[in-house]
Amino acid sequence: MGKVTIIDHPLIKHKISLLRDENTGTRDFRILVEEIAMLMGYEALRDLPTELVSVKTPITTADVPMLSGKKLAVVPILRAGLGMVNGILALVPSAKVGHIGLYRDEVTHEPHEYFCKLPENIDERLVILPDPMLATGGSAITAVDFIKQRGCTNIKFMCVIAAPEGLEALKKAHPDIDIYVGSLDEKLNENAYIVPGLGDAGDRIFGTK
Ligand code: URA
Numbered sequence: 001m002g003k004v005t006i007i008d009h010p011l012i013k014h015k016i017s018l019l020r021d022e023n024t025g026t027r028d029f030r031i032l033v034e035e036i037a038m039l040m041g042y043e044a045l046r047d048l049p050t051e052l053v054s055v056k057t058p059i060t061t062a063d064v065p066m067l068s069g070k071k072l073a074v075v076p077i078l079r080a081g082l083g084m085v086n087g088i089l090a091l092v093p094s095a096k097v098g099h100i101g102l103y104r105d106e107v108t109h110e111p112h113e114y115f116c117k118l119p120e121n122i123d124e125r126l127v128i129l130p131d132p133m134l135a136t137g138g139s140a141i142t143a144v145d146f147i148k149q150r151g152c153t154n155i156k157f158m159c160v161i162a163a164p165e166g167l168e169a170l171k172k173a174h175p176d177i178d179i180y181v182g183s184l185d186e187k188l189n190e191n192a193y194i195v196p197g198l199g200d201a202g203d204r205i206f207g208t209k
Contacts, residue, residue, distance in 0.1 A: 002177040004167065005043065006184050012039050016160060016183050020198045026207035030083060033205060036160055036182055037087030037130060044128065044156050044180045045091060070126055073098055073119045077131040077143050080202035084130035084158065098122070100146060102139045109192045111139040116146055123151030132201040134162035134181070135192050137169030144174045160201070161185050163194045 015032050018024055024032070050065035072095035076082050079101075089095060101115030119125065127147055134140055140157055147155060155177040157170065162181045165188050170179060185194050193199070203209055 002171075002175060002179065004171065004179045004181065006181045007040055007043050009039065009043075012036055012182050015039075016198075019160070019204075020196060022199065024204075026204065029204045033083040033132060033160065033201075034087040034090075037084035037158070038090050039087075040158055040160075040180050040182060041088040041091045041128070044158055044178070048126075071121065071124055072096070072128065073122060073125040074128045074130065075100055075118060075143070075147065077102055077129065077139055078115065080133065080205055081129075081131040083132060083201070083205040084160075088128055088130065088158075095128075096120075096125070098127075100143045102142060104139065104192075109136055109138065111142045113142065113146065118147070118150060122147065123153070125152065126154045126156065127152050128156050128158060130158045132160040132205075133194055133197070134159040134166040134170060135188060135194055136163075137166035137173070140166070140170050141173040144170075144177060148174075156180065161194055161197060163188045163197075166194075 015036050019032050049068045049070055051068040052063040053066045055062055055064050072092050074085055074088050074095050075098040076085050077100050096119035098118035102111040102113055104111055157177055158180045160182040162184050187195050189195050
């Protein structure tokens with residue numbers, strides 16, 4: 001059974017509040033998303049396995065814990081998920097990176113795949129799936145579907161802001177995955193934007209409209 005973690009940390013709260021401000025420009029927005037992803041990654045990777053390895057210090061030889069070489073993949077949901085990748089890679093620089101391209105139909109809000117390229121042996125990896133906004137849950141559910149279809153069983157989804165509707169839908173569709181949320185907001189509006197949210201994360205990361 002997966003678990004849902006609403007991360008309760010003043011640094012993350014502060015940085016998310018800065019993201020929400022409509023006066024925060026592209027450069028700062030991008031940096032903040034990366035920083036939040038790193039702080040959330042620190043929490044999400046808390047259970048990475050370690051093993052004892054013998055190391056010779058200047059004083060003696062000791063058996064000390066090191067990451068046990070578990071294979072990782074970061075698979076952002078395009079395009080906004082890209083903004084979180086470097087923050088996670090700062091923690092695990094040798095992780096492989098895949099991409100899942102989904103776009104949201106403006107009218108039906110349904111996700112459609114246009115690109116999917118995943119690292120080799122994805123079925124043996126822990127997959128971190130970042131997307132800043134968990135709105136209806138449609139894209140996240142579809143992305144997890146794709147990854148599971150390729151045999152992957154160890155998935156952690158990470159979002160900066162979630163709407164209760166999206167969180168419920170993702171939990172229901174994929175109760176086995178771990179979900180990390182920076183802030184659980186109030187609701188979705190009639191255009192499937194999160195309230196209070198921060199607007200369109202992709203546009204704000206990339207400076208598009
Ligand atoms: N995607 C976004 O970027 N923002 C929202 O509020 C909802 C979906």
